[in-house]
Amino acid sequence: MRPDPVRQVIPPRSGTAFALDRGQRLSVIDPQGEQVADLLAFSRADVREVISSGRTLDYASRLYLTTGDPIYSNRSAVLLEIVEDTVGRHDFLLTPCSKDTFRIIYGDEHPHRGCFGNLAAALASWGVTEDMIPIAFNCFMNVPVDGATGELRVEPPLSRAGDRIVFEAKMDLVIGLTACSALQSNNGSFKPIEYEVA
Numbered sequence: 001m002r003p004d005p006v007r008q009v010i011p012p013r014s015g016t017a018f019a020l021d022r023g024q025r026l027s028v029i030d031p032q033g034e035q036v037a038d039l040l041a042f043s044r045a046d047v048r049e050v051i052s053s054g055r056t057l058d059y060a061s062r063l064y065l066t067t068g069d070p071i072y073s074n075r076s077a078v079l080l081e082i083v084e085d086t087v088g089r090h091d092f093l094l095t096p097c098s099k100d101t102f103r104i105i106y107g108d109e110h111p112h113r114g115c116f117g118n119l120a121a122a123l124a125s126w127g128v129t130e131d132m133i134p135i136a137f138n139c140f141m142n143v144p145v146d147g148a149t150g151e152l153r154v155e156p157p158l159s160r161a162g163d164r165i166v167f168e169a170k171m172d173l174v175i176g177l178t179a180c181s182a183l184q185s186n187n188g189s190f191k192p193i194e195y196e197v198a
Contacts, residue, residue, distance in 0.1 A: 005027075005196035005197055005198040006196070007029070007194050007195070007196050008194065008195050008196070009192050009193075009194050010037070010177060010178065010179045010192055010194070010195070011179065012179050012181075012191055012192055013112060013179060013181040013190050014118055014178065014179060015038075015115060015118030015119050015121070015176060015177060015178035015179070016122050016176075016177055016178075017119075017122035017123045017125075017126060017174060017175065017177070018174075018177075019044065019172070019173070019174060019175075020041075020169045020172075020173045020174075020175045020197060021169060021173075022169050022170065022171050022172050022173075023168070023169060024197055024198065025166055025169075025197070025198045026080075026166065026167045026169070026175065026195060026196070027084075027164050027165075027195060027196040027198070028139045028164060028167075028177065028193065028194075028195050029163070029164045029193070029194040029195060029196070030087075030139075030140055030157070030159040030160075030161070030162070030163050030164070030191075030193065031161060031162065031191070031192060031194050032161050032191045033157075033159055033160045033161040033163070033191075034140075034156050034157045034159060034160075034186055034187045034189075034191070035140065035159070035179060035180065035190075035191040035192070035193060036139065036140050036157060036180035036182075036185045036186055037139040037140060037177055037178060037179060037180060037193040037195075038096050038115040038119065038136035038137075038138055038139075038176075038177070038178040038180055039051075039136055039138075039139055039175065039176070039177050040119060040123070040133065040136050040175065040176035040177075041071070041073075041079045041137075041169075041173045041174070041175055041176075042123075042126070042128060042132075042173060042174040042176075043073065043077075043079070043173065043174075044171075044172040044174050045171075045172065047126060047127050047128050047132065047174060048132070049074060049075050049077070050073060050074055050132065050134055051071060051072075051073060051074075051079055051080075051134060051135075051136070051137060052072055052074040053092045053093065053134065053135040053137075054074075055072040055073065055074060055076055056069075056070070056071050056072045056092065057092060059076075063093065064088070064089060064090070065092060065137075066085045066088045066090075067082050067083065067084060067085045068081070068082065068083075069082050070082075070170075071167070074134075077170075077171070078171075079169070079170055079171060079173060080167040080168065080169060080170060080173070081167065081168045081170060082165060082166070082167055083166050083167065083168045084164065084165065084166035085164075085165045085166070086159075086163045086165070087157075087158055087159045087163050087165065088158075089140075089142050089157075089158045090137065090138060090139050090140060090141060090165065091138040091141035091142070091143040092135065092137050092138065093135070093143060093145075093152065094135070094138060094143060094152070094154075095116070095135050095136070096114065096116040096119060096133065096135075096136050097114035097115050097116065097180065097181055097182040097185070098113070098116035098117060099111040099112070099113055099114060099116075099117065101114055101116075101182065102114060102182075105184075106183075112181050113181075114181045114182065115136070115180055115181055116130075116133060118178050118181070119133055119136070119176045119178060120133060122176055123174065126174045128174070128176075133176075136176075138180070138185075139165050140157040140158070140163070140165070141154070141157060141180070141185055142154070142155045142156060142157050142158055143155070154184045154185055156187035157185075157186065157187065177193070177195060178193070179191065179192050179193040
């Protein structure tokens with residue numbers, strides 16, 4: 001029998017990076033509800049091959065991805081496939097929050113480094129630099145788009161305590177994952193994110 005996967009915890013407003021082998025499944029879990037997790041994926045063979053919002057949404061022909069949808073790289077290879085999703089609403093449009101996000105949008109004088117800074121720090125040992133960080137797949141983030149004007153709104157996540165999204169790796173990957181640092185994205189509070197690799 002295979003041992004049960006060990007559940008890891010990402011504390012509020014922080015991030016991590018780890019290897020995910022081809023065929024392994026990554027479960028991203030919202031333990032308390034209404035908490036976003038920014039996810040990045042890079043090919044372990046060449047970290048210049050990276051998750052691509054543009055390619056993925058182009059090939060899917062829609063904004064909201066869920067069970068059965070592949071997630072493509074900038075080289076049009078499938079990096080991940082969503083194999084389970086208990087929420088059904090995630091964002092693949094908005095960039096990871098950063099010091100500039102908090103300065104420009106919120107007017108913070110001493111801004112937090114945000115998901116961008118957390119991802120950059122966690123991925124540095126894998127050879128990923130700041131300029132290599134793309135738009136993340138924002139698990140549980142709820143960003144409705146007005147059909148008439150194209151206006152984007154950030155609304156509270158639809159995820160409830162225990163909800164999850166599960167990805168299967170289609171190649172050997174490096175994963176970056178955060179517990180998002182933006183108040184607006186998380187309905188005004190910061191909570192942990194959990195994950196399992198099986």
